[in-house]
Amino acid sequence: MPDAHSSSPVPTPDSPRPLLVDLHTDALYEHIRGRKDITQRSDEGHLDFPRMKDGGINGQVFAVWVSPTELKPGEYRDFALKGADTFDEVCGRCAESVAPVRTPDEFRQTTASGRIAAVLGVEGGHALEGRLENLDRFFERGVRVLTVTWCNSNELGDSSGDKNKPHNGLSSLGRQAVRRMNELGMIVDVSHSADKTVFDILDASDAPVIASHSGVRARRDFNRNLTDEQIRAIGAHGGVIGVVFLSYFLRDPEAQASIEDVLDCIDHICQLVGPDHAGLGSDFDGFEGALPGLEDATKMGAIGAGLRKRGFVESDIAKITGFNFLRVWDAVADRAS
Numbered sequence: 001m002p003d004a005h006s007s008s009p010v011p012t013p014d015s016p017r018p019l020l021v022d023l024h025t026d027a028l029y030e031h032i033r034g035r036k037d038i039t040q041r042s043d044e045g046h047l048d049f050p051r052m053k054d055g056g057i058n059g060q061v062f063a064v065w066v067s068p069t070e071l072k073p074g075e076y077r078d079f080a081l082k083g084a085d086t087f088d089e090v091c092g093r094c095a096e097s098v099a100p101v102r103t104p105d106e107f108r109q110t111t112a113s114g115r116i117a118a119v120l121g122v123e124g125g126h127a128l129e130g131r132l133e134n135l136d137r138f139f140e141r142g143v144r145v146l147t148v149t150w151c152n153s154n155e156l157g158d159s160s161g162d163k164n165k166p167h168n169g170l171s172s173l174g175r176q177a178v179r180r181m182n183e184l185g186m187i188v189d190v191s192h193s194a195d196k197t198v199f200d201i202l203d204a205s206d207a208p209v210i211a212s213h214s215g216v217r218a219r220r221d222f223n224r225n226l227t228d229e230q231i232r233a234i235g236a237h238g239g240v241i242g243v244v245f246l247s248y249f250l251r252d253p254e255a256q257a258s259i260e261d262v263l264d265c266i267d268h269i270c271q272l273v274g275p276d277h278a279g280l281g282s283d284f285d286g287f288e289g290a291l292p293g294l295e296d297a298t299k300m301g302a303i304g305a306g307l308r309k310r311g312f313v314e315s316d317i318a319k320i321t322g323f324n325f326l327r328v329w330d331a332v333a334d335r336a337s
């Protein structure tokens with residue numbers, strides 16, 4: 001297991017282009033629901049393929065959120081699989097600029113060719129319908145990231161959004177699911193998980209994990225944000241934390257946050273565990289409104305510029321804006337049996 005403070009090699013490299021990777025957007029979900037066309041430029045919402053290109057985003061995890069209220073049990077898995085079909089369809093329609101990728105090598109080849117590497121995720125472990133074989137089914141369909149819980153607790157474990165904690169963390173099925181994800185080479189995402197669930201996942205997983213879209217609790221006391229102890233544990237496990245762009249996670253509800261708060265969260269994570277464990281997790285199209293300075297996907301380059309202004313060195317900026325995610329995916333893929 002990598003140490004949080006090990007001096008990993010400067011990620012120059014095998015990628016001739018700088019990476020700009022976002023760990024979480026709901027744009028695909030919005031497309032599936034017919035509320036946007038992700039292939040077309042729009043002024044609505046935050047993210048579509050043309051605006052990603054303008055903003056220089058060349059790696060993106062697209063989450064299929066599985067609504068536990070609009071759908072019923074028995075419909076969850078099929079909705080996620082339908083999302084995988086839509087993912088392939090929209091990427092196929094824009095093959096000159098976007099490619100679905102299933103391995104870190106495909107990710108590298110795609111970004112090196114100047115295209116956007118699109119990674120498929122599922123948000124909400126209830127999509128498994130309580131059956132581990134659905135993990136294998138998802139993996140076959142290209143899913144490479146699973147967010148263990150959404151705001152609801154499910155068969156796998158407790159959510160931060162659930163006052164009742166029916167499992168006291170990760171359930172025994174959840175523990176098996178994490179191990180199976182390790183075997184498959186699927187990235188485990190701890191965002192939304194309850195505090196104890198996060199620690200239980202780290203205990204169960206022998207590959208690094210991500211928190212795809214979370215804030216920092218030391219800066220804003222909110223159950224969706226990570227405590228310093230969690231940040232240290234995720235870092236010690238070799239993982240990466242995508243800092244969310246949602247004002248409500250960054251400042252008290254009555255205050256308006258801005259890009260500076262995102263930079264503050266990145267800075268906080270780096271102070272605690274070094275530059276190898278911070279990343280970007282916009283949650284674009286997963287919330288209303290816009291964060292000043294990071295209004296939509298076209299503004300993504302402002303993160304690197306902001307970090308530079310704060311004195312971050314180029315090699316650390318490169319890690320935070322993309323290479324940390326690729327390092328985690330490499331480790332997860334290497335662990336797969």
Ligand SMILES: [Zn+2]
Binds near residue numbers: 123213
């Ligand atoms: Zn979410």
